[in-house]
Amino acid sequence: MDRRAFLWQGVCSSLPLLGSNGFVRQPGPRPVLRPSESGLSEFAKGLSGTVFRPGDTDYERLRKGYAAKYAGHPVLVVHAANAQDIQATVKFSSSNHLPLAVRCGGHSYAGYSTCDGGIVLDMSGFRSLAIAADEGHARLGGGMLCGGVEVETAKSGLATVLGQCPSVGVGGFLLGGGVGPLMGKYGLGCDNVLAAELVLADGRHVRASEHENPDLYWAIRGGGGNFGIVTEFVVTLHPVSRVLAGIIVLESADLGALLREFREFIAGIPDELTVIALVAARPGHKPQIVIEACYVGDPSVGEKLLAPLRHQPSVVHDAVQIRSYLELEQVTSAEIPPRYEEHCSGFFTDFDDQRIEILADAFSRAPFLVECFLVHLHGAVSRVPVSATAFPLRRAGITFDVSAGWTPPDGQRAASDWIEALKTTLPVDGDGNYVNVMEREGDESVRLAYGANYARLQQVKAVYDPQNLFSLNQNIRRA
Numbered sequence: 101m102d103r104r105a106f107l108w109q110g111v112c113s114s115l116p117l118l119g120s121n122g123f124v125r126q127p128g129p130r131p132v133l134r135p136s137e138s139g140l141s142e143f144a145k146g147l148s149g150t151v152f153r154p155g156d157t158d159y160e161r162l163r164k165g166y167a168a169k170y171a172g173h174p175v176l177v178v179h180a181a182n183a184q185d186i187q188a189t190v191k192f193s194s195s196n197h198l199p200l201a202v203r204c205g206g207h208s209y210a211g212y213s214t215c216d217g218g219i220v221l222d223m224s225g226f227r228s229l230a231i232a233a234d235e236g237h238a239r240l241g242g243g244m245l246c247g248g249v250e251v252e253t254a255k256s257g258l259a260t261v262l263g264q265c266p267s268v269g270v271g272g273f274l275l276g277g278g279v280g281p282l283m284g285k286y287g288l289g290c291d292n293v294l295a296a297e298l299v300l301a302d303g304r305h306v307r308a309s310e311h312e313n314p315d316l317y318w319a320i321r322g323g324g325g326n327f328g329i330v331t332e333f334v335v336t337l338h339p340v341s342r343v344l345a346g347i348i349v350l351e352s353a354d355l356g357a358l359l360r361e362f363r364e365f366i367a368g369i370p371d372e373l374t375v376i377a378l379v380a381a382r383p384g385h386k387p388q389i390v391i392e393a394c395y396v397g398d399p400s401v402g403e404k405l406l407a408p409l410r411h412q413p414s415v416v417h418d419a420v421q422i423r424s425y426l427e428l429e430q431v432t433s434a435e436i437p438p439r440y441e442e443h444c445s446g447f448f449t450d451f452d453d454q455r456i457e458i459l460a461d462a463f464s465r466a467p468f469l470v471e472c473f474l475v476h477l478h479g480a481v482s483r484v485p486v487s488a489t490a491f492p493l494r495r496a497g498i499t500f501d502v503s504a505g506w507t508p509p510d511g512q513r514a515a516s517d518w519i520e521a522l523k524t525t526l527p528v529d530g531d532g533n534y535v536n537v538m539e540r541e542g543d544e545s546v547r548l549a550y551g552a553n554y555a556r557l558q559q560v561k562a563v564y565d566p567q568n569l570f571s572l573n574q575n576i577r578r579a
């Protein structure tokens with residue numbers, strides 16, 4: 101494994117930092133009105149936080165996210181210091197018809213945390229964290245990054261369900277679903293959200309929980325950033341300190357055989373074991389599957405479960421050991437440079453031979469480095485009823501996300517053709533997708549992604565954001 105230290109780091113680190121010159125796709129709707137200079141200055145003066153304009157140093161950093169092709173040119177970046185700043189920003193965007201992008205960790209594949217001609221609301225002023233260990237929960241500011249949460253909760257031998265990249269924001273992660281190494285046992289990130297405080301499109305600052313605005317509480321657990329700006333999440337904490345975990349790398353010229361080994365391994369695994377795989381291929385190298393396994397329970401039981409996989413002749417690297425959960429989560433780098441990528445994603449219940457052959461064939465013909473995350477949903481994730489939260493994928497199966505990186509100025513076409521060819525041949529279940537790994541794919545794909553929950557999400561959207569102020573996301577349209 102010469103280029104991948106660890107699963108999600110595959111997405112994070114394999115290409116060099118690329119400039120934003122040329123070949124940048126236009127991201128979104130253009131503003132209807134452009135506020136006057138005096139209007140902008142007056143708005144900025146009324147804020148406790150800071151405003152960045154084109155030309156300011158931080159503006160350059162904050163106008164870009166992970167998805168380099170969508171780097172936008174907002175008229176302002178607002179670094180909100182408190183909820184009043186958010187309320188003022190919501191009001192200003194709304195009355196001036198300005199696109200409003202919310203930025204937490206900036207990792208949106210679809211580039212929704214930036215925009216052209218509008219406002220980027222930077223939530224990094226909301227990085228507070230309060231742990232109530234005795235009560236088993238933590239309050240996370242709506243701008244926290246996953247890594248910061250994990251470092252602090254680990255001090256009390258606790259953890260909530262977060263992902264594998266420290267710089268992913270809890271905002272996007274929790275609102276869209278949230279998959280990570282503890283999910284087999286404790287559910288998705290969003291299943292661990294007990295309550296949240298949000299600034300709504302009409303400027304009210306409200307709380308959502310089982311007892312307060314329960315329809316909103318339902319919708320923000322999987323419905324993305326469609327309903328308001330979260331200033332605080334309350335999440336469940338679990339006792340997690342030592343785990344049997346690490347990566348196992350399989351390598352073979354026969355990728356189909358590797359994928360079948362992976363399929364056999366995940367069949368019937370218990371809740372305590374969560375498995376996420378990264379398939380990687382590039383010309384001139386044998387394909388690999390980097391499997392991250394995390395067993396939360398008696399290590400001797402975990403060892404027995406993992407033994408069949410670890411003894412496969414295709415194993416070229418095995419780093420599974422008893423370690424602190426924090427160590428597992430900190431393998432990936434904290435700073436992720438922007439990348440140019442094309443993506444496709446989907447969900448299927450049955451990882452059958454046909455799908456394996458299609459994936460293996462496409463990857464064997466990859467003209468450049470291509471990667472695919474295979475995230476096994478099972479256990480606690482799949483025992484939640486579809487209607488209990490907005491997240492629709494509640495049966496055991498695999499959510500996948502394929503990426504093809506490219507280099508400007510002319511690499512996009514080849515990457516996009518390769519992705520499109522795979523998309524047209526790989527069958528998906530079609531009644532749900534993980535919105536956090538989707539590209540900009542159009543209204544019909546978004547409707548299908550929310551699956552059986554779309555109609556109810558439309559109703560909640562009509563109540564809380566009837567003018568669709570929060571549109572830079574996998575957007576729910578009013579009925």
Ligand SMILES: Cc1cc2nc3c(=O)[nH]c(=O)nc-3n(C[C@H](O)[C@H](O)[C@H](O)COP(=O)(O)OP(=O)(O)OC[C@H]3O[C@@H](n4cnc5c(N)ncnc54)[C@H](O)[C@@H]3O)c2cc1C
Pocket residue numbers: 108111112165166201202203204205206207208209212213223242243262263264265267268269270271272273275276277278279280324325326328329330331436536537572573
């Ligand atoms: C390198 C990398 C690693 C990843 N690893 C994982 C992983 O391990 N598990 C996993 O499930 N996913 C993972 N993802 C996908 C990730 O969950 C999504 O990209 C997610 O949207 C990122 O959240 P963010 O806050 O960093 O992104 P941002 O781009 O800042 O936000 C994305 C969207 O979330 C909404 N949003 C964010 N914060 C708020 C808020 N406070 N209030 C209201 N809306 C808000 C907005 O609509 C915004 O457009 C990864 C992505 C990358 C690029």
